[in-house]
Amino acid sequence: MSNAVEPQTNPTSQGKQKKPFDLFQFLYKYGTIITIVALIIIFYIANPLFLQPSNIINILRSISIVTIIAIGLTISLSVNGFDLSIGSVASLSNAVVISMFIWYSQSTVIAISTAILAALVIGALNAFLIVKVRIPDMLLTLAMMFIVQGIALTYTRGATISENMIMADGNYATGEISNAFGMLGKVPWIIIIMLITVVVVHIFLTYTKHGRYMYVIGGNQEAARLSGIPVKKYKVIAYLLSAFFASIGGIVLASRVMTAEINAGGPYLMDAVAAAFIGLSVLGAGKPNAFGTFVGACLIGILANGLVMLSVPYYAMDIVKGTVFALALALTYYKMK
Amino acid sequence: MIYMAPTELKMENISISFPGVKALDEVDFKMETGSVHALIGANGAGKSTLMKVLSGAYSHYTGEILIDDKIAKIRSPKDAKKHGIQIVYQEVDTALIPYLTVGENIMLNNLVQDMDKKQWVSYSSIHQKATGILQKLDIQVSSKQLVSSLTLAEKQMVLIARAISKECKFLILDEPTAPLSQGETDKLFQIVRQLQEQNVGIIFISHRLVELFDICDEITVMRNGKFISRDTIKSISINQIVEKMLGKKLDEQFPKMEKIIGETVLTVSHLSDNKKVKDVSFTAKTGEIIGLAGLVGAGKTEICKALFGATEKVKGTITYKDKTFKNKNPKQAVARRFAFVPEERRKEGILVSENVRINLTSSHLKHFLQLGSFLNFKKEATVAKEMVGKLDVKTPNIETKLENLSGGNQQKIAIGKWLIADADVYIFDEPTKGVDVGSKKDIFTLISGLAKEGKTIIYASSELVEIIGITDRAYVIYDGQIAKELQTNKTTEQELLYYSTGGQ
Numbered sequence: 022m023s024n025a026v027e028p029q030t031n032p033t034s035q036g037k038q039k040k041p042f043d044l045f046q047f048l049y050k051y052g053t054i055i056t057i058v059a060l061i062i063i064f065y066i067a068n069p070l071f072l073q074p075s076n077i078i079n080i081l082r083s084i085s086i087v088t089i090i091a092i093g094l095t096i097s098l099s100v101n102g103f104d105l106s107i108g109s110v111a112s113l114s115n116a117v118v119i120s121m122f123i124w125y126s127q128s129t130v131i132a133i134s135t136a137i138l139a140a141l142v143i144g145a146l147n148a149f150l151i152v153k154v155r156i157p158d159m160l161l162t163l164a165m166m167f168i169v170q171g172i173a174l175t176y177t178r179g180a181t182i183s184e185n186m187i188m189a190d191g192n193y194a195t196g197e198i199s200n201a202f203g204m205l206g207k208v209p210w211i212i213i214i215m216l217i218t219v220v221v222v223h224i225f226l227t228y229t230k231h232g233r234y235m236y237v238i239g240g241n242q243e244a245a246r247l248s249g250i251p252v253k254k255y256k257v258i259a260y261l262l263s264a265f266f267a268s269i270g271g272i273v274l275a276s277r278v279m280t281a282e283i284n285a286g287g288p289y290l291m292d293a294v295a296a297a298f299i300g301l302s303v304l305g306a307g308k309p310n311a312f313g314t315f316v317g318a319c320l321i322g323i324l325a326n327g328l329v330m331l332s333v334p335y336y337a338m339d340i341v342k343g344t345v346f347a348l349a350l351a352l353t354y355y356k357m358k
Numbered sequence: 359m360i361y362m363a364p365t366e367l368k369m370e371n372i373s374i375s376f377p378g379v380k381a382l383d384e385v386d387f388k389m390e391t392g393s394v395h396a397l398i399g400a401n402g403a404g405k406s407t408l409m410k411v412l413s414g415a416y417s418h419y420t421g422e423i424l425i426d427d428k429i430a431k432i433r434s435p436k437d438a439k440k441h442g443i444q445i446v447y448q449e450v451d452t453a454l455i456p457y458l459t460v461g462e463n464i465m466l467n468n469l470v471q472d473m474d475k476k477q478w479v480s481y482s483s484i485h486q487k488a489t490g491i492l493q494k495l496d497i498q499v500s501s502k503q504l505v506s507s508l509t510l511a512e513k514q515m516v517l518i519a520r521a522i523s524k525e526c527k528f529l530i531l532d533e534p535t536a537p538l539s540q541g542e543t544d545k546l547f548q549i550v551r552q553l554q555e556q557n558v559g560i561i562f563i564s565h566r567l568v569e570l571f572d573i574c575d576e577i578t579v580m581r582n583g584k585f586i587s588r589d590t591i592k593s594i595s596i597n598q599i600v601e602k603m604l605g606k607k608l609d610e611q612f613p614k615m616e617k618i619i620g621e622t623v624l625t626v627s628h629l630s631d632n633k634k635v636k637d638v639s640f641t642a643k644t645g646e647i648i649g650l651a652g653l654v655g656a657g658k659t660e661i662c663k664a665l666f667g668a669t670e671k672v673k674g675t676i677t678y679k680d681k682t683f684k685n686k687n688p689k690q691a692v693a694r695r696f697a698f699v700p701e702e703r704r705k706e707g708i709l710v711s712e713n714v715r716i717n718l719t720s721s722h723l724k725h726f727l728q729l730g731s732f733l734n735f736k737k738e739a740t741v742a743k744e745m746v747g748k749l750d751v752k753t754p755n756i757e758t759k760l761e762n763l764s765g766g767n768q769q770k771i772a773i774g775k776w777l778i779a780d781a782d783v784y785i786f787d788e789p790t791k792g793v794d795v796g797s798k799k800d801i802f803t804l805i806s807g808l809a810k811e812g813k814t815i816i817y818a819s820s821e822l823v824e825i826i827g828i829t830d831r832a833y834v835i836y837d838g839q840i841a842k843e844l845q846t847n848k849t850t851e852q853e854l855l856y857y858s859t860g861g862q
Contacts, residue, residue, distance in 0.1 A: 229731045230723050237720050240709035247668055247706055248721035248775070249692025307711065 049356055050305035053313075053349075057320050064327035071330060082208055084322035085215035086111075086270050086277070090286075091293035091300075091314045092222050093266025097158075098297055098309035099226060100259040101239040105162040106147060107267035107293060109169035110140045111286025114271030116173045119182045119198070119281035126196040133202075136275075137268045143169055144264025148257040170284060182281040198279055206277030214273060218266065223311035235259060236308060291339075292321055295346035301353050321345065362557040364390040365426055365527050372411055372421035381407045382419070385585045387578060391527050391559040394550060396570045396591070398563075399580035400603050400822075405563050408580070409530050412561075413445040414438035425527075439467075442527030448536065450513040454505050461488035461501035464519045491519045494556075495549050511542035518549060528559045535564055536655045547573050565653040567596050567859040581605050600855045604822075612827035613803045617810040619830065620644035624783060624814050626665065629674035634660040634838040638674070642783075642814045647805065649829030649846065650818035653858050657838035658818035659701050662787045665816070666698040667691045678783065692721060697776035701787040701818075703765070707772040710761040714753055715742040717760055717771050722779035745774045750800060766797025773804060784808055785816045790824060802828055822851045822858070834858055 048055075064071040090107050097104040114136040121132035147165055151158050180186075186194045204210050226232035234255050238245040246252045271286050278285070299320055300306075300313025324345065325338055333341075369387040373380070382404050389395040399405045411419045417433040424430060430441045438445075447453060454463055462469065465484045488501040497515045499508065505516065514534055521529055531550075535543045550560055550573055562574060570577060571591060579586040579602040586602050624642040629635055634657040642648045650658045664672045667685030675682050678694065685691040691698070700706040709717055719726050719738050726741070728734045742756045749770040753763055760768055769789060776784065786805065790798045805828060809815050817829055825832050826846060834842040834857040842857040 228733055230727055230733060231731060233716070233720075233723060233733060237709060237712070237716070240712050241705075243706045244709055245720070247666070247688050247698055247700055249689045250720070251689050 045356070046305075049302050049352055052352060053299055053303050053316055053320060057316070057323060060320070060323050060327060064323070064330065067327075068330050071327060076326070078208055078212070080319075080322045080326045081212045081215070083326065084318040085211045086274050087289055087292045087296060087321070088215050088315055088318040089218050089273060090267050090270035090289050091296040091318055092218050092311055093263040093270070094293050094297045095300065095309045095311055095314045096222065096226070096235070096266070097259050097263040099232070099235045099239050100256050101242065102151065102256060102259055102263075103158045103162060104147065104260060104263040104267075105159065105290065106143065106165040106169055107263060107270075108287045108290030109166045109173065109284075110143050110264050110267035111271035111274060111289055112284050113143070113169050113173040113176070113286075114140050114268040115275040115285050116177050116182065116281040118202075118272050118275045119279075120177070122198045122202070123182055123184060123186065123194045123196040124188075129199045129202045133272055136272055137265065140264045140268030140271070141261055144261040145257075147264065148260035151260065152253050152256050166290075170287065174283060177281055177283065179283065181283065184279070202276055203279065204276070206273055206275070206279075211273055211277065214269070218269070219311050219315045222266075226311060231255070231258070239308065291346075292318075292342065295342060295349070296321055298346065298353065299349040302349065302356075307356075317349070362392070364392050364557065365559070366390050366424075367528055367559065368422075368424040368427075369408070369412065370422045370424065372408065372419055372423075374407060374411060374416060374419040381583050382411070383583045384421070385580065385583070387412075387585070388588065389528075389559055389561065389576065392554060392557045393575040394554055394560045394562055394573055396562050396564065396574040396577040397580065398567070398570070398577060398599060398603060399586075402582075403580040403603070404583040405580055406532060407583075409445065409532060409561065409563065412438065412528075413443055413530060439524060442525045443530070444521035444524070444526045444528070445530040446514065446517045446521055446532065446534065448533045450510065450517055453517055454513055456504070456506035458505060459485075459501065460492075460499055460503050460505055460508070460516055461485040463505050463516055464488040464491060464501070464523050466520060467524055487523070488519070491523055495519060495522075495552055497549065509542075511538050511545065514538075514546065515549065518553075522553065522558065526558055528561065529553060530561045530563075532563045533565065533655075534562075535566060535569060543569065565655075565859060567599055568861065571596075579603060596856065596859070596861060597852065600852050600859075604851050604855065612824075613799075613806045615806045615810050617645050617806075618812075619646045620812065623679050625677040627675050627677070629661065629664050629672065629676075631660055631664045631669050631672050633669075635664050635672075636838045638664075638835075638838075638840055640833050640840065640843070642816065644812045644814055645809050646831065647809050647815040647817055647829045649825040649832030650816060650835055651822060651825040651832045651854050651858060652818075652820060652835030654820050656820070656835045656858065658820070658835050659787050660838065661835065662698060662700075662785045662816070662818050665691075666696055666785055668698070692779065692781075695780075695782040696785065697721075697779060697781035697783065698785045699769075699772050699776060699787065699789055701791060703769060703772055703792070708760050708768055710768075711759060713757045713759050714746060714751070714763075714771060715739060715756040718742045718745055718756075718775050718778055721775050725778070741778060745778060748777075749774050749804065764794065764797075766793040766800075769793050769801065770797065770804075773801065777804075777808075781813070783814045783816070785818070787818045788820065789817075790819070790821065822854045825854060826851055836860055 070076060090111055094104055094107055117139050118132045118136035121127040121135055147162060150156050150161050184197060188194050234250050237250060238252050238255055242252055270289065274285060275281060296317035297309060297314045299317030301309060303313035303316045306313050321342060324341055328338065328341060329335065367389055372382050372385045374382045385408055387408065397405050410416055414432045414435040414437050422429055423432050425441055432438050432441065461484050465488055485501045492499060492501060497519060499512050505513065534546060538546060553560060564570060574591050576588060577591055577594060578588045579599060581603060620643055622641050622643050627639050629638040638661055650661060652658050663669045667687045667690055675684055704710055715738055726734050726738045739756060746753060746756060751767050751770045753767060760771060789801055793801065805815060819825055829846045832844050832846055833840045834844065834854060836858060
């Protein structure tokens with residue numbers, strides 16, 4: 022093509038630099054944290070019990086599973102991917118780990134390893150179909166979400182697995198969930214697992230070569246490839262890690278409820294997506310990051326807890342969560358404009 | 359043939375400015391229907407801009423457009439169409455809807471504009487009309503075929519058919535032959551001749567000078583946004599056209615450095631990519647800057663990418679310092695100390711949303727690690743600061759995001775990241791594209807400096823001035839092949855352009 026002398030589309034910045042105070046930028050950076058502080062104050066005024074240590078622990082416990090799953094999603098987002106199958110993978114891991122105890126009387130280690138392994142198989146399948154077959158991530162993981170949901174249901178034969186359940190042959194199930202496993206879902210372990218996940222992934226994404234490569238791939242895949250970064254390998258790793266953390270989330274969930282309900286992990290998908298997207302803007306990071314995701318999960322958790330205390334019915338909670346999510350998206354996309 | 363009185367189109371004193379550039383400066387253009395008129399100029403001469411003015415893409419120009427001596431107000435694409443001026447852009451896919459049929463695509467304008475209050479689409483009449491147009495042009499494509507199943511040449515024909523589905527007096531073809539094979543070009547020329555007989559005036563933009571002599575009646579040459587000459591094609595030769603396109607030389611901005619050219623270290627044999635690149639072989643020495651000269655679309659970028667392993671299914675081998683290999687992917691190329699600064703900077707070269715430091719270290723991160731895989735931020739910052747100083751990058755600091763830097767400074771970063779990687783073979787693809795004059799000079803100095811250090815450099819550019827100015831030896835690329843090897847100090851821009859445009 023002949024390049025006529027046209028204006029080079031110069032970077033848009035120059036005009037922006039000298040503004041004394043940019044309210045939007047400020048809100049973008051600190052909006053989430055200000056909102057959290059404001060919510061805490063409001064809920065405290067409405068009900069002083071809100072800031073009781075027991076309630077704070079309650080909130081942290083309530084967000085721990087969402088956070089763990091959302092951290093996995095954050096990793097897939099960091100390579101500019103997306104993983105909608107995390108909720109179903111959590112359900113599957115939940116079903117597998119419980120069934121290993123109750124149906125097959127396995128040890129804790131074997132039960133947990135099997136659940137993680139099942140999730141990694143799904144992660145590998147996701148990675149293969151996205152990286153090799155080149156199906157758009159959002160669509161593929163949507164399909165995978167249904168498939169895995171179906172697998173989990175089929176595996177449990179559409180029933181809830183619990184101790185002393187009646188088996189197909191009419192006898193009671195004899196397997197028991199080990200005490201050690203039962204600890205995972207209780208305070209303080211559930212909170213410790215969450216915090217370790219957040220810190221480790223934050224270090225991984227921010228301070229290691231691998232994390233840097235993932236962000237570079239997420240920023241510009243072609244530039245990353247031409248810089249000699251093995252793009253495919255890191256995308257595969259991202260989807261494996263995403264499935265891995267979804268599985269951890271499912272296992273912790275299993276320990277918390279000690280049963281495998283139908284599609285138990287499903288509801289965590291939306292909360293995880295919301296947490297990760299709210300986290301994009303925290304402290305102006307502008308990209309998926311583990312700390313931000315944790316803050317996002319906190320915001321959702323505080324909101325849910327506070328509203329329950331204010332006697333807002335639980336069934337109206339999705340309206341609030343959805344609205345917060347939409348606001349976070351508005352903030353992100355308005356900035357990109 | 360019935361005689362139809364020709365309509366005359368005149369563009370007088372057309373000027374247009376964009377922030378910082380005067381793209382057109384008092385340009386005159388004149389032609390009649392029933393003739394084929396070539397519009398020629400080097401990259402950036404203003405051909406496309408002039409044609410965009412004519413087709414109503416810009417509204418802020420000055421000057422007048424006259425049709426049969428009556429002033430035609432053309433300030434929008436709709437105005438242009440009203441006066442029977444249609445344009446077929448080079449990027450055919452942007453104008454077509456792939457999952458609709460050929461017929462629907464041809465009749466798209468009618469479908470959109472002539473529907474008014476009608477709610478039902480009559481497909482039989484659409485296909486009937488479209489088939490009529492296809493037959494009139496002798497295009498062998500079914501109206502009911504899906505556009506997505508067509509070849510590029512056929513898509514172009516569909517667009518031409520669409521252009522004449524409405525009243526069409528003047529048809530602008532912007533570089534239609536660049537992506538076509540010889541057979542497809544012949545077919546296109548047949549269609550052009552058909553249209554000519556039907557009293558349509560065709561404005562033909564092309565870089566392939568040779569083919570103009572087959573098809574055109576008149577030729578207008580532009581240079582630097584100015585009108586240079588109008589001649590009948592019979593009264594002019596390729597060499598004369600080339601001279602008019604180039605005009606006087608630009609100011610000297612190329613550094614002259616004393617350097618030693620060593621032994622031949624790089625031998626590329628029979629490189630092909632099954633698409634554009636066909637059996638390319640060349641050699642390069644240490645300290646030597648090899649030019650890949652050629653017009654836009656000649657296949658330079660494809661050769662660079664094939665060398666760097668950035669395209670799949672590349673045939674042929676590379677020999678560097680007695681080792682023969684293939685670069686299967688960019689990772690291998692980087693490991694063999696190749697570096698590649700791609701043409702599409704924002705799309706392929708840099709991370710606009712990341713900062714200077716992260717961009718600079720991205721291709722050599724292993725150099726900045728401690729305790730296994732942990733990043734050494736301090737070392738990163740030190741090296742990045744050094745590089746910013748060395749390249750004279752205008753940036754507030756190394757944590758500034760690249761989207762906030764100018765094109766020239768972004769390009770310096772794109773080059774700088776490979777200086778940190780310390781490669782042996784540097785491949786530059788149009789490194790001065792979209793770069794301001796000052797930064798250009800810095801980039802030339804930088805590249806010459808690398809050669810002086812004994813690196814081997816491959817410099818691909820369609821700016822022939824640059825090929826003459828900076829390279830030691832040049833290979834002229836035409837249609838994915840090496841057309842000619844030339845010693846830079848014994849050649850001229852004229853000669854380069856002659857071979858670049860298909861001269862034998």
